[in-house]
Amino acid sequence: MDQSDNFEQDQGPMDYYKESIRLYYYNIVLHSYLERVNQEKNEIKSKLQKFQVLEDQESDISLEDKRKRNRRSAVEIPRSHVCTISNCNKSYGSEGSLMQHMKIKHGMVMNQDKIGQVLDQFRFQYSSNSN
Numbered sequence: 001m002d003q004s005d006n007f008e009q010d011q012g013p014m015d016y017y018k019e020s021i022r023l024y025y026y027n028i029v030l031h032s033y034l035e036r037v038n039q040e041k042n043e044i045k046s047k048l049q050k051f052q053v054l055e056d057q058e059s060d061i062s063l064e065d066k067r068k069r070n071r072r073s074a075v076e077i078p079r080s081h082v083c084t085i086s087n088c089n090k091s092y093g094s095e096g097s098l099m100q101h102m103k104i105k106h107g108m109v110m111n112q113d114k115i116g117q118v119l120d121q122f123r124f125q126y127s128s129n130s131n
């Protein structure tokens with residue numbers, strides 16, 4: 001095959017034509033790649049926004065807990081909703097706050113049955129603590 005000869009003969013204006021086609025397809029590939037990266041970026045961005053909203057809510061809740069503690073003496077504080085994860089002794093004023101904490105800090109996504117089980121566990125813990 002004398003393709004190399006043909007190629008050399010095609011030098012000149014034909015090379016620019018080939019180059020423009022090559023760049024055209026390269027551009028399409030690059031564009032779709034950029035689209036994918038941009039999509040990923042938006043996904044990460046929305047996840048980050050959701051996380052920040054949850055984090056703000058949690059800090060509001062712990063502020064509320066602090067105010068409650070300041071109003072009452074230490075003995076009076078009901079430790080009704082304590083996190084059961086080891087090395088995490090956070091306690092919350094409501095079941096919902098605790099669930100939110102476990103979801104955010106420990107990545108626990110629970111279905112209704114699981115939530116019920118965990119809440120029963122907390123209720124048991126509280127009743128045995130108060131005795």
Ligand SMILES: [Zn+2]
Nearest residue numbers: 083085088090
């Ligand atoms: Zn915890």
